[in-house]
Amino acid sequence: MLTALFSLLAAAFVGTTAPASAATADRWGFAYVQDPTVPVWTTLDTTRQWGSWKAAAPLAWADGIKVTPGRFLVRFPGIGTGSRGVVHVTPVNRTGHYCEAVRWYQSGADQIVDVQCHKPGGGWDDSPFTVLWTLSSGVLLAGVGSHAYLQYGAGGIVQAYNSTGGGVSVTPGGVGQYQVKLGSVGLAGVLAGNVQVTAVQPNAQARRCKVYHWYASGPDVIVHVFCHDLAGTPINSEFTLSYHRQRAVFGDFGPPKYFGYLATAAGGPTNYNHPVGVGVNSVGPVAPAGRYLVTYPQLAQKETHAQVTAQGSGSYYCNLTGPWSFVGVDAQVDVLCFDNAGVPTPHGFLSTFSSRI
Template structure:
């Protein structure tokens, strides 16, 4: 029964990606359980900084903003307008989770289309990017992957929410994790509205990142999160391109006192004062692995800077998720050691708008 369920999950994942399972014409079909040289666990991230690169020609993104725990060199391939494949050597086994955020000053958005093992033991992460109205567009983005099995220690949980119309279900066990050793579950509370139940690691603290999943111009965000006993509950909403609630798949990560990739140096914050000129984010929902106190500044309407002292901002990786029940969304604009991390938030109309958000930095 365990093998049967695993094969079903694998088949569902490939169908969701639009892949054809066939042996015709000598096509190579990767099967679950096939021995590979790749390690079972690891992490990687990239800043995909050449959005208009030649079609189907791999390029190596900036080494300052790229990492692979296996020591391999990540590459990116543009496969069509607004369509990219991030190749992560040595990480090509089943499992893990992916987050993606668009980069730059435009109102474009990006999400994870799917991820599967590729040739030579690598992991292929497929990314789709859109204008605010849902048209495909070439744009810069950040993408991260982590696959962990270490129970205990720092708190982390993640899920691939793969049944968007189910009333209540256990998301794919191959693509979820809980450092408390429990199983995460999800309930649907209405069109585009979900509650993720994370047992064993609840606290009035921590950090959440959410990414829309699938080749669709959807935007998913965290509404709030809170503990009930030892269980953490995370509410999520997904919207379509015009800002209406719509059922959609997503990936979600919850962490506490660790980075979203479970390594250091790392920092995160919940930016909960969208119209305040400058403030220190709430300590329970902020973390800096050096122990430093973070600062957030409002530069103008919908434009903010997150300043995490002693973080190596000449390198690293950033993910951003909007927070709240409305249809606003956020992205990373840029980051430098002198400015910190600049973030922009938009209404579905494309206008800059003040809103709450979650931001995470990882090196």
């Protein structure tokens, strides 16, 4: 079995990092769960998954299995490291379902990500989703972008990483409100990069977390995170948050050299595309109200991945409507935002997209 094979290969990954001038992630994987109802371990969409295990085992693929209503396990082969690293999850549906990370852990040589999805009203229910897990260490050289992340738990920061060596802090505010400070990851006085946030709930109770507001403070990036329960009421919650500037959402660069991101409530270097440049990605409304089509020029390349996080006030949240599509050399990502009842509603969001090359 593949698990036995990776038990022999796992030592090859331990403590390894790519050169500081390019990659930062030690281990990572992304995938798309198209069918969350499969009752046995099933290979996930091979056009929308990749990971650092490919260097040692190019024929291996991530797989997954449903365990209870709305509950799904994703297995990234050969890169297990326990509860380290962070997870992001984005639902893929038009019905207003939402998803959270429950936990992530090592099983043999593999990394397991446990995801719970909910229908509007909070009940457990199946939904397709995209999922990302990444783990980084070390400091990057100046001038090659930045990557930072944290996991926030009931007792404060559980773990954090910053490619600049700067600080990472979280200051709780009102109920369900948090100010995150990422030291020296940005551009001085200019809002740049992209933020993704995912709720974490070890008891699988319904939670959603989003970006309320974010801004530059000198070279630091400040992000206000708001979390809500099944009724749309603010509630204290665990969450993960990551930031990437001029690199892929999982932290690497060169490869991948085909990635992009944008924020609908901002411009300038929050709209970035490699290799095309600043300001070239586009977003436009389509029917129904609350739906948007994001176009990433020239990013229709090999295996790809997308994540979305809502940005703004209230308990609104945003999903992908379906798997992204390729139109010539361009990638198109279809986003739909909802109110707490699951009704499509116009709202701001942050989108990020990456190829594996």
